[in-house]
Amino acid sequence: MAKRRIEIMDTTLRDGEQTSGVSFSASEKLTIAKLLLEELKIDRIEIASARVSEGEFQAVKNVTNWATQNNYIDAVEVLTFVDKGVSIQWMIKAGAKVQNLLTKGSLNHLIHQLKKTSNQHFKEIEEVINQAKEHDIETNVYLEDWSNGMRNSKDYVFEFLEFLSAQPVKRIMLPDTLGVLTPRESFEFILEIRSKYPQLHFDFHAHNDYDMSVSNVMEAIKAGADGIHLTLNGMGERAGNAPLASVIAVINDFLPDIKVNVNEKSLYTVSKLVETFSGFMIPANKPIVGANVFTQTAGIHADGDNKKNLYFNDLMPERFGRKRKYALGKSSGKANIQKNLQELGLQLNDEDLKKVTERIIELGDKKQVVTKEDLPYIISDVLDRTYEEKVKVNSYVLTHSKGLRPSTTVALTINGEAHEQNAQGDGQFDAFMNAIREIYKKTHLTTLPELIDYAVRIPPGSHSDALCETIITWKNSEKEFKTRGLDSDQTVSAIKATEKMLNIITN
Structure with a gap:
């Protein structure tokens, strides 16, 4: 049976840039865009919001120029607005060919923010879609606050979907804008929509406010979502978006019927580069890309790894271009130290190894982290004690x-x-x-x-x-x-x- 292919859309350069204090330069945006498409093999990237600033316009233009020359232009998307065609004109000047049109996916947003009826909103959306079509711009549509729309105004959501089903729209994007969905709701809402509109393409866009974004994405895919939106390092407003590295690992390990094109081996290096560009530090315990996630600290774990890899799971560091490390400190056992000695090409007899272990434990009480690079210094210090202590x-x-x-x-x-x-x-x-x-x-x-x-x-x-x-x-x-x-x-x-x-x- 052929695997079902899921599209991955990375929105680090648009939604991820809405992380507090983060602003990529034009050259950084271009570098990240190239890495996403060429190195990570992401299907689509959302790179900016239209009409933001002159600097943003130039950054988009740099990306679209490169993408056009390298046949990626159809994979480059820009967030646009229902603004009587102003965003469309901005896109034309910037050279972008795919718009992600932001619309209202809940009655609450429609009434209290736009103060319009559904028919008025739909008519304005249709005008923007037709203008885009006239200029050979492809349209995807965001239903902002869709998750609350499904909870509180489902009739409006289905009225909207019925309208969109008759429009020349390529994808309908269903965002959990406030990160409020549970995994069960994610599955049930998308299954309900998928069942009624099997011919339409639906993307799911998760936020992480309750730390459930990865689970929600997993359930959305099970329910039939065609595409998912992710960001490097889980960047994004408030608690951020669903993190790219974690979701890709989950799909590859737990959804055997699903296929994605993302190159796992480059996830870590690209994530670290984005950390440098953004100044948004990756937590040490962040799955897949965190500094500590492939580090064994307890000596019993290192010993188990020497005996049929008892403490390994399927998240092998080599998958992501990384190596397993064995921390040295007050919890270290001989097995941790032996692992580090092997990497350094060093050997010690049992008596010397015991002395070095005792010294590392002593130092670990003072200094939380003792590194592999410290080890030669410690060995030199310990083995230098050939004198009687008078x-x-x-x-x-x-x-x-x-x-x-x-x-x-x-x-x-x-x-x-x-x-x-x-x-x-x-x-x-x-x-x-x-x-x-x-x-x-x-x-x-x-x-x-x-x-x-x-x-x-x-x-x-x-x-x-x-x-x-x-x-x-x-x-x-x-x-x-x-x-x-x-x-x-x-x-x-x-x-x-x-x-x-x-x-x-x-x-």
């Missing part, structure tokens, strides 16, 4: 106040004997070193080596909470040597490097 820095107080010299109070144990000292310096670490020197001067244990180099590194791509590795080069009468310290605080990482030095030199 010196332990038990506690310290670091102070830095404007107008006052930094100072440090240090408490440490040397060969089981406790010492405490306060000192000032040119910085917090300098004050710490001065305090240590005073302690060693008093104890006559040994002379501290000279600090000859101090280097700080953080893993690539890190942020302000990154792990910080401090590498200090010391010189005494015999040789030069280096010690490393690792912490999310730079001064603390230097103190840890110094603690290692003290253990190396102390007899």
Whole structure:
């Protein structure tokens, strides 16, 4: 049995741009339009509202020029209005060939916004449709507030559909404008309309106000919808529209009789580009495209993935051009760490792996995310401890106040004997070193080596909470040597490097 094909119309550049604070430049619109049609293989795109601004006009013109040259012009749509042909003239100048005419799909909107009768509204719509036809512009019709129309003024909706069935209209678009439908209503309303008008093409346009847009789209397709409207990252007014990536995954995995043309593998890269252009950040837990959705945190899950993929579902990251990650932190087990080590091409014996695991858990209590890029630094820090721990820095107080010299109070144990000292310096670490020197001067244990180099590194791509590795080069009468310290605080990482030095030199 042949699969039923559903049209996907992406309205990121029109409805998605109505996200608060989002405005794409003309060049960004053109780039996104190209990616939607050529990379993602979207069937149709709605790119703008007519009559908005001169900048919007130029953006549309750029897209239509490109689309005409590359045979996509019939897939480029513009929202228009019942305005005695003003929108049609705008479209002609912009080079657009498909209008999505906004009309009133509920009696409430008709009476209270337009203050007209249904016959008056229908007559004006017919005039716009005929004007479009005269200029070879194809017409689709939006029934704004259709969902409330079906709930509260169904007779009006069917009167409207009866009128449209006799018009030269290609598609009738049924929007849940306020995002109020339940999945059951979505199914029942569209099935009722589909049954009465089997020859007409119906699109369903979902909003996400109750977080039911994906479910509503799924039910609309089951009921016989011919097309669905989606946006990248679920962008749109208020709570946004039905998200493209989630809906495509649902169709491919749960509706075996339905076919769509969308290229899943490019969903993530295009979504990330739109995130950059729009400034509308993708939530980390957003299905398919969120930063965390293919990241296992619990060690038991990583262990299960090593044993017949016990914690995998059909949403394999490779489908979407992504990779599974294994988070490192206080919930990590050896399995998480082994997965990350494999990706880095590193191997550790069981004893060293245990030490590294303990260190990651310790760091995870301080720093929520420990990344794969942190791992070599942690390994270096842990495996560098080849000395007997004779010196332990038990506690310290670091102070830095404007107008006052930094100072440090240090408490440490040397060969089981406790010492405490306060000192000032040119910085917090300098004050710490001065305090240590005073302690060693008093104890006559040994002379501290000279600090000859101090280097700080953080893993690539890190942020302000990154792990910080401090590498200090010391010189005494015999040789030069280096010690490393690792912490999310730079001064603390230097103190840890110094603690290692003290253990190396102390007899």
